[in-house]
Amino acid sequence: MxxxxxxxxxxxxxxxxxxxxxxxxxxxxxxSWPNAAALAVAAFVAAPLYWMAATSLKPPEEIGTHPPTAWPENATWANYRDAFTDNHFGTYLLNSVLVSVIATLLVLSLSAFAGYALARLPLRGKAPIMVSLLMISLFPTIALAAPLFLLMRDMGWLNSYQGLILVYTALNVPFAIWILRNFFQSIPKEMEEVAWVDGASPLRTVLSVILPQATPGVFTAAIFTFTACWTEFLIALTLNTADRYRTMPVGLALFGSQFTVPYGTIFAAATVSVLPIALLVLIFRRAVVSGLTAGAVKG
Known part of the structure; x- marks a missing residue:
């Protein structure tokens, strides 16, 4: 009682x-200290993003004021309008979407089958292959810029979409194979054996049994690949010098002129460029964490 x-x-x-x-x-x-630490890290990461978004809404005369204002006193969308109308940011954004999406689809298509073969098939030399893939994925991009330029020039693919897509696919396939191979190893082999008993071909087994079970790993590889293609600068600057083929990072870096730097327009374009990555991570965060955890445990 x-x-x-x-x-x-x-x-x-x-x-x-x-x-x-x-x-x-x-x-x-x-x-409590774990939550307080997590909040401190989140605030540290979010502070530059907030400052970028807030500055993108400030008029030019307010951007350089001292002390700076935490939120614009006279918020305006003029910086966003200038980015898309005066600086052709819409063209750069569409180019990045086209190149990044196609390259990501190609990377997933190639790395899924390669990762399955390295995880399941009785191949010789798996360890050297995996080490070679890891070394390729860690190779500095700046060392590849000149050879890739000469190769694309001889192929006639400078200032083109297909040249950039091909290079991005080749650069991101090794890391995607690592992610998917580790995830495929965590799937019980009995599921494949049941499909084989039912008469499924190896291709049908991969498409209908393995890939649905490996969805978190596929999302993880897709987001990492898309982010790498979306933010890549050096190769895009080297291969595509024509304005109509420039991607978003290159176009954003070339904003302004010799005597003026439109900080508000730059911040507005940068805010727009961050949104796709932020939305992808927020929507598929559970799948990404699951895929990375499986790779860390089973790899």
């Missing part, structure tokens, strides 16, 4: 926990 009376008093006559008790419990949870 005493315990029941105490519980009734704590939760109120309606059986619900009082607002003050809920707020206190939430505050204690937030102030």
């Amino acid at each position: 005493t315990t029941a009376a105490t519980d009734t008093k704590a939760t109120g006559a309606t059986g619900r926990e009082p607002w003050g008790a809920r707020a206190g419990r939430l505050l204690r949870a937030v102030l």
Whole structure:
């Protein structure tokens, strides 16, 4: 009776926990050191993004004020309008979408079958192959710029979409194979054996049985590949010098002129360029964490 009376008093006559008790419990949870550390890291990461978005809404005369304003006193969308109308940012953005999406699809198509072969088939020299793939994925891009330029020039693919797509695919396939191979190893082999008993071909087994089970790994490889293609600068600057074929990072770097730097327009374009990556990570964050965890445990 005493315990029941105490519980009734704590939760109120309606059986619900009082607002003050809920707020206190939430505050204690937030102030615990793991949550406080996570919040501190999140604030450290989010602060530059917030400052970029806030500055993109400031008029030019407010951007250089001292002390700076945390939020624009006279917010305006003029910087976004200038980015798309005066600086052709829409063309750069569409080029990046086209190149990044096609390259990501090609990388997934190639790395899925290669990763499955390295994870399941009785191939000789798997260890040297995996080491070679890791070394290729870690090779500095700046060392490849000149050879790739000469290769694309001889093929006639300078200032083209296909040249950049081909290079991005080749550069990102090794890392995607590592991610998918590790994830394929975590899938029980009995599922494939059941499909073989039912008469499924190896191709049908991969498409209908393995890939649906490896969805988190596929999403992880896709997001990492898309991010790498979306933000790549040096190869895009080297291969595509014509304005109509420039991608978003190159076009953003060339904003302004010799005497003026449109900081507001640059911040507005940078804010737009960050949104696709942020949305992808927010929407598929569970799949990404699952894919990375599986790779870390099973690799």
